[in-house]
Amino acid sequence: MRPEDLITRAPTAEAVARETQQLPTPSDEAQEALRQTLDAAARPPAPAPWPALLQEARGKMDSRYVEPATSHRGGLTGTALVLAKRAFRLTFQPFINEVLRKQVEFNESILDALATLHDVQREQARAQAAWRKELERRLAKLEATDTHTDPVKMEQQAPTPAASSKRTRKRGR
Numbered sequence: 001m002r003p004e005d006l007i008t009r010a011p012t013a014e015a016v017a018r019e020t021q022q023l024p025t026p027s028d029e030a031q032e033a034l035r036q037t038l039d040a041a042a043r044p045p046a047p048a049p050w051p052a053l054l055q056e057a058r059g060k061m062d063s064r065y066v067e068p069a070t071s072h073r074g075g076l077t078g079t080a081l082v083l084a085k086r087a088f089r090l091t092f093q094p095f096i097n098e099v100l101r102k103q104v105e106f107n108e109s110i111l112d113a114l115a116t117l118h119d120v121q122r123e124q125a126r127a128q129a130a131w132r133k134e135l136e137r138r139l140a141k142l143e144a145t146d147t148h149t150d151p152v153k154m155e156q157q158a159p160t161p162a163a164s165s166k167r168t169r170k171r172g173r
Contacts, residue, residue, distance in 0.1 A: 050115060051118045062104050064100045
């Protein structure tokens with residue numbers, strides 16, 4: 001579809017307004033159902049905690065900070081190694097922070113994008129469930145009105161077996 005197909009001068013807005021005034025007024029039930037549907041669709045999504053699948057990644061998002069230095073060695077050697085590790089981290093922490101700064105920013109953006117995708121997907125699932133519920137309600141209403149129709153009329157509407165059979169003639173001959 002091209003943009004010029006969407007923008008028209010005919011019919012005018014006044015003509016459309018006149019035609020809509022001639023439409024029958026909907027029942028109170030239909031108006032209330034539409035109002036509830038619109039209210040549900042306009043409701044802002046509830047803020048949700050981080051999804052469970054992103055909780056662990058969120059805890060590891062900032063790779064500049066690590067757990068306290070430890071050593072599996074016991075005695076004087078283990079204590080000396082822990083002190084050496086602490087001294088190294090204390091001395092080189094500004095350099096470590098600068099080297100990992102872009103990685104931390106990248107991790108934060110990826111997690112924010114994933115959380116946004118999760119929220120959008122959850123909101124779309126909620127809207128889809130609401131539309132499904134509305135369609136099921138309409139279908140039940142239609143089925144209820146169809147059961148009250150005349151059985152003779154229903155037989156006349158049934159397709160005949162000959163009408164639904166496949167063609168027997170082969171193509172290309």
